[in-house]
């Protein structure tokens with residue numbers, strides 16, 4: 389199951405100790421997992437999902453991939469890069485109207501050869517089915533990747549990522565007590581939850597909610613539970629998950645998706661000047677702020693080892709330049 393993939397990126401991604409930042413929090417040791425270095429035109433967590441999703445697209449002999457997201461979608465940019473690599477057409481349905489200037493991820497999507505349509509208020513794939521029908525009349529065999537690549541196939545990338553992390557921890561004789569990360573379309577979270585269970589890693593997840601709006605009317609906890617239930621079926625497990633089984637920290641999402649506040653500005657600057665590592669304004673900046681706040685206020689147990697899973701997002705910095713500095 390976790391073998392059924394193609395290679396699209398650079399793995400394993402490094403785990404590093406954040407020395408200067410840890411000095412500021414004497415009660416904690418802080419590590420970072422560098423999924424901002426996975427490849428696919430500047431990295432990010434979607435590479436792991438795409439290795440499984442696009443394997444399925446090739447197995448089904450599709451020649452066109454359709455997916456959707458916001459204009460600064462890292463998922464869409466990595467999908468465009470992966471499609472270029474393996475020679476599939478990439479069709480992206482992006483929210484909003486066509487801007488006069490292409491920048492950040494949107495610019496990269498265009499450079500990578502994707503066919504881009506703008507979908508106004510819809511940014512989570514609401515119009516994919518209609519678009520697919522129109523492509524089919526042009527004799528394309530279409531493979532649809534849902535918003536954020538978040539279904540059980542994509543989530544397998546993060547089941548496998550837990551296996552990768554476990555080997556790194558054993559190799560370095562290290563125990564991680566908490567993993568903080570940005571959770572948004574749910575595939576990463578579902579994959580990590582399944583992986584922790586499957587590989588018996590005793591680590592607590594602290595998913596920081598990024599986007600307070602629902603996906604096609606479904607709250608994130610329910611999306612994650614649904615993927616987990618599909619995963620349980622795959623594993624022949626009788627486990628059944630509901631929204632109440634899904635951890636999700638919603639303390640930092642009130643500004644809304646893609647809105648940069650003092651929180652993101654603070655955390656981006658902190659990691660940049662203390663460790664030379666760049667966060668993005670939409671996802672990792674928000675999640676990293678959540679982690680710093682939890683450490684500062686000792687919301688998690690002291691004398692523990694904490695890992696921030698860096699999920700990428702670098703190109704969005706250039707779109708949000710004025711709001712970051």
Ligand SMILES: *Cc1c(COP(=O)(O)O)cnc(C)c1O
Pocket residue numbers: 432433434461462463536538570571572573574575576577668671672699700701
């Ligand atoms: C997509 C994304 C996430 C969230 O992952 P999901 O699987 O959608 O929850 C986090 N960080 C970055 C930079 C992303 O692009």
